[in-house]
Amino acid sequence: MSSTIVAHSPDNPNRDQRPGVPLVRGTFTDKQTNFTVWTSSVPAPDSFQVALTNNPADLVLVVSGVNSGHLHATWGQEWRAFVPEWKAWVQDAAFKVFYNGHADDRPNPGKVRFCDG
Template sequence: MRGRFTDGRTEFAVRASSADAPDSFQVYVPGTRADIVLIVSGINSGVMHATWGEGWRGYASEWKVWLEDTAFRYFYRFARPSPHPKGGNDFREGASTRRPGGVRFCDG
């Protein structure tokens, strides 16, 4: 496990596909390892793709970007998550989906 973080409602954990040169990582809800939130693959090739878990696809783009950014920080062993954009409010689709400035990491 690379680390844990929260959006104010749910705790998330990040794990790499392997200890040496992982090509992907997963974000999951601890205690329910079957509840995969996000898989980012293609890290070594540079052609990254985000695959969202079934229960998480309906969240707003803004929340997904925040989760991707924070997961990348933990994957690369940065200890501080970025501030949650709306302090733990519900980010399901229908909420504001305007993406704040920044770099998009994944094609997915």
């Protein structure tokens, strides 16, 4: 059994805000497996976790040290043997979902900032 990891991204419009449900940042897929990036709390986040979409208790990855910059990835037992390239892709996709709500590089409508001067 796993416990919920605390994390937060205040400008993510895709998070699930229903009472009693962990904050879901979004999902991504490697075309074979669907993954969900989620957290349980808003204040002072420093980590997030990735789980299988159909089973949030089946942890794939936990990333800690988000705020401190001392990042540490901990892989679930069955995911540790995957090739490094795939694991790097999952970490990258998970960070994008955590911060933006989606895994691709599309801009977030309504959240564009620019400086004119």
